Each structure stands twice: as structure tokens, then as C-alpha cells.
Amino acid sequence: MIIARTIDELQEAKRERKGSIGFVPTMGALHQGHLSLIQQARKENEHLIVSIFVNPTQFLEGEDLDSYPRKNEADTKICELAGVDILFMPNIDAMYEADELCIGAPAIRGYILEGEKRPGHFDGMLQVVMKLLNLSGATNAYFGKKDAQQLALITQMVRNYFMDVNIIPCEIVRDERGLALSSRNVYLQGDEKERALCLSRSLKRATKMVMAGELNVETIKREMFNVLKDADKVEYVAIVDRAFNALEEVEIGNTIILVAAWVGKPRLIDNIWI
Numbered sequence: 001m002i003i004a005r006t007i008d009e010l011q012e013a014k015r016e017r018k019g020s021i022g023f024v025p026t027m028g029a030l031h032q033g034h035l036s037l038i039q040q041a042r043k044e045n046e047h048l049i050v051s052i053f054v055n056p057t058q059f060l061e062g063e064d065l066d067s068y069p070r071k072n073e074a075d076t077k078i079c080e081l082a083g084v085d086i087l088f089m090p091n092i093d094a095m096y097e098a099d100e101l102c103i104g105a106p107a108i109r110g111y112i113l114e115g116e117k118r119p120g121h122f123d124g125m126l127q128v129v130m131k132l133l134n135l136s137g138a139t140n141a142y143f144g145k146k147d148a149q150q151l152a153l154i155t156q157m158v159r160n161y162f163m164d165v166n167i168i169p170c171e172i173v174r175d176e177r178g179l180a181l182s183s184r185n186v187y188l189q190g191d192e193k194e195r196a197l198c199l200s201r202s203l204k205r206a207t208k209m210v211m212a213g214e215l216n217v218e219t220i221k222r223e224m225f226n227v228l229k230d231a232d233k234v235e236y237v238a239i240v241d242r243a244f245n246a247l248e249e250v251e252i253g254n255t256i257i258l259v260a261a262w263v264g265k266p267r268l269i270d271n272i273w274i
């Protein structure tokens with residue numbers, strides 16, 4: 001595995017590679033969720049690039065940029081064992097200059113739900129993903145459904161800017177009790193691990209209601225809020241179509257149910273596609 005820390009090193013490592021390039025961008029502290037993307041990309045491409053970059057422009061003032069878990073040594077081993085060809089770990093100066101040209105998240109879909117709670121987050125996310133997709137020269141780039149709104153906005157960016165890359169959505173990986181894996185789960189202490197399960201429980205409850213024939217969005221959301229009482233603060237429960245438009249009734253095959261809530265220190269998100 002080649003470790004590239006500068007743009008030149010990345011270009012050098014890519015030189016003369018023929019065939020498809022799979023790319024998995026991450027912020028590191030790799031877990032089984034990341035690994036499932038890496039494994040799928042490994043199977044589906046001749047070359048595999050993974051990036052680890054804790055992107056400052058997608059963190060808001062007061063968020064956990066400085067304390068975000070960093071585990072470069074363990075991450076490097078995981079990537080090596082997973083058969084990654086190039087691990088791209090740039091520093092901030094390699095990625096940004098002063099007074100940059102910026103792209104912005106769309107005015108509606110970029111400023112609801114996550115975008116409303118974290119205004120500016122998606123601008124920074126799209127900025128870095130644009131850079132990373134261009135740098136990697138990816139044929140196929142893999143993103144988790146865990147960050148459903150992020151995935152939808154990246155798909156839109158690729159469509160709107162006519163970018164030559166396939167965005168591949170990947171299933172959410174959970175622990176044995178149903179908690180969606182996240183690098184931020186390490187912040188959960190004591191009973192918070194137990195209480196954090198209410199997010200996935202609320203989604204399971206919603207799914208059961210839909211399977212029993214209940215399609216009314218308000219009724220389902222009310223029931224989800226009941227299940228979410230174990231969280232310290234629920235930021236939103238939303239039921240939208242796959243393009244993130246509001247729904248009054250669940251449309252089976254075209255719906256995403258999302259939840260964001262604080263449990264102890266971390267703000268957790270989860271969702272299910274119905």
C-alpha cells in the first residue's frame with residue numbers, strides 16, 4: 001500500500017494505473033461501517049483509493065473538530081489488511097489555499113434537517129468531496145446511506161456539475177444491538193450506550209407501523225417521538241421522499257425516515273429507507 005500525503009505523491013501513485021478506480025473518502029477512526037464500503041469498493045474495482053482527512057470546512061464553530069477521534073496508525077493497518085492500493089492522508093495545507101472558490105449546497109435541500117441544524121456544514125462537505133473526487137479520478141465512489149442527506153447532495157453535485165463518476169450508495173452497518181456505527185460512538189459513556197439504542201428502535205417501530213398499513217407521516221412521527229424519550233434531546237424526526245421532499249404519506253419504495261438526537265456528548269443520526 002502506498003501512503004500519499006501530498007497531491008504530488010497521490011498523482012505519482014496513480015500514474016500508469018489502468019482500469020477502474022474505486023474511492024472511499026473518510027474522516028478516519030475507521031470502523032466496520034467504513035470497512036464495508038472499502039470491501040465493496042475492493043471487489044468492484046481494479047484499483048482502490050481510500051482517503052482519511054478530517055475536513056475543517058465542514059465543522060461549525062463550537063463543533064468537535066479538535067477532539068474528533070484520530071487513529072492514523074490503526075487506520076493505516078486496517079487499510080493495508082483490506083487491500084487498499086493508495087491511502088491518501090493529506091494535511092490541511094495540501095487541500096486548501098486562502099480565499100478559495102467555494103461551491104454551495106442547494107438553497108432548499110441543503111438547508112433542511114442536517115443543513116438547518118448545521119448551517120454551512122454541507123457547503124464544506126461538498127467542497128471537500130468535489131476536491132477528493134477530482135483528485136482520486138474515481139470511476140466509482142462509495143458513500144454510506146447512514147449520511148443520507150449527504151449522499152443525496154453529493155449525487156446532486158455530480159449531476160449538476162456533470163462530473164464523470166458513479167456514486168454508489170452503501171447499506172448502513174449496525175452493531176449487534178442495532179446502533180448504527182459511527183466514529184462519534186466512542187463518546188458514549190455508561191448508560192448512554194443503552195439509551196442511544198432508542199434511535200434505531202424508533203426506526204424499527206416506524207417500519208413495523210408501515211408494514212401494518214399505517215402510512216400517515218404525522219402518526220408515525222408521533223409514535224417515534226415516544227420511543228425517543230431515552231434521548232437527551234431530539235433534534236428532528238423526518239419522513240421524506242428519496243429526493244428529500246416532504247411527504248404526508250409514506251410512499252413504499254421511495255421514502256427515508258430520519259432521526260437526529262443528542263445522547264450525552266454525541267449528536268447521533270440514523271435513518272431507514274422504506
Ligand code: AMP
Pocket residue numbers: 025026027028033034036037142143144145146147170171172173174180181182183
Ligand atoms: P465519515 O468518516 O464519518 O465521514 O464517513 C465516511 C463514509 O463512511 C461516509 O460515506 C459515511 O456515510 C460512511 N459510514 C459511516 N458510518 C457508516 C455506517 N455505520 N454504515 C455505513 N456507512 C457508514
